[in-house]
Amino acid sequence: MSIESNLNTINNTLPAHVKLIAVSKTKPVSEILEAYNAGQRAFGENKIQEMAEKFEQLPKDIEWHMIGHLQRNKVKYMSNFVHLIHGVDSLKTLKEINKQAIKSNRVINCLLQLKIAKEDTKFGLSIKEVEEILISEEFKSLSNVNIQGLMGMASFTDDETIVRAEFKTLKNYFNNLKILSSSNFNPTIISMGMSGDYKIAIEEGSTLVRVGSAIFGTRNYI
Numbered sequence: 528m529s530i531e532s533n534l535n536t537i538n539n540t541l542p543a544h545v546k547l548i549a550v551s552k553t554k555p556v557s558e559i560l561e562a563y564n565a566g567q568r569a570f571g572e573n574k575i576q577e578m579a580e581k582f583e584q585l586p587k588d589i590e591w592h593m594i595g596h597l598q599r600n601k602v603k604y605m606s607n608f609v610h611l612i613h614g615v616d617s618l619k620t621l622k623e624i625n626k627q628a629i630k631s632n633r634v635i636n637c638l639l640q641l642k643i644a645k646e647d648t649k650f651g652l653s654i655k656e657v658e659e660i661l662i663s664e665e666f667k668s669l670s671n672v673n674i675q676g677l678m679g680m681a682s683f684t685d686d687e688t689i690v691r692a693e694f695k696t697l698k699n700y701f702n703n704l705k706i707l708s709s710s711n712f713n714p715t716i717i718s719m720g721m722s723g724d725y726k727i728a729i730e731e732g733s734t735l736v737r738v739g740s741a742i743f744g745t746r747n748y749i
Contacts, residue, residue: 530558531565533742541736545729548592550721550739552577556584558743563589569610571737575601582608594737596650599623607631613678613718613737614640616652618660621672628671635671638678638718641700643693646682654700661707669711676716676734677701681724690724694731701732 528536534549541547548571551559559570559581568588572578573595582591582605590610597612597620606627615621615637628635639660642651652660660666661674679697681690701717708714720728722741729736 530561530742534562534565534567537738537741540726542729544734546735548594548718548735548737549742550594550737551581551743552595552739554743556581559585562742571613571739575605578609579604592737602627603630606635607633609635611675611716612637614638614650615674616640616650618663618666621660621666621669625669625671633671634673636673636675638676638716639674640678640680641697643679643696644682645689645693651679654703657700657704658707661704661709661712667709667711672711674712674714676714676718677704678718680721681719681728687727691727691731694719694724694728694733698732 537547546569548569549562549567550571552571552573563586569590569592571592571594572581575593578591578593591608592611592613593605593609594613596614599620602623612624612635621637624635624637639657640651641657642653677697677700681693684690697719698717701714705714716735717733718735718737719733720736722738725736725738
């Protein structure tokens, strides 16, 4: 099936309140343009410099989402255009994003990444660490970042029970943290669900799904 057909199939399964991020990491500009011409406007990358190169080559009404693990020293390469940073997992990273946002004269939207999977390979904060960040005066002073919600990745397993339970955990965290809303913490987004589990994620409360291989096919890892 074509990229356009894949997009139409997925979009037809999404409720109105759920946004689709087409994960375009490792994919060439030509394939992103194919998705763009089919109406897709939000794309996700996991390497900042690759995303910056694609930003230069592609239409400027694209929303670029940074979905990979962040290297603080590279934030400056995307600070002038990134739409949403999904994987923030430390106050140090938030401070760097705020610093670069000031230089770019804008507010950068972010999500805090929670560790919900049992796997050691997954990045993310504990709920206690998130709470400590959100109530700290240091965080509240970061006027050029806006935390819009939470992101999480479920375990890589075929056991739907485990995946569903991990998504439930993230949704419960989201509900509990809403009482801590502040000038730079305005939680509306729950980013969870990928090609293999996005339907379960939606059932458990996701408002934003990150889908790559179901749109573009198997990735070309470099």
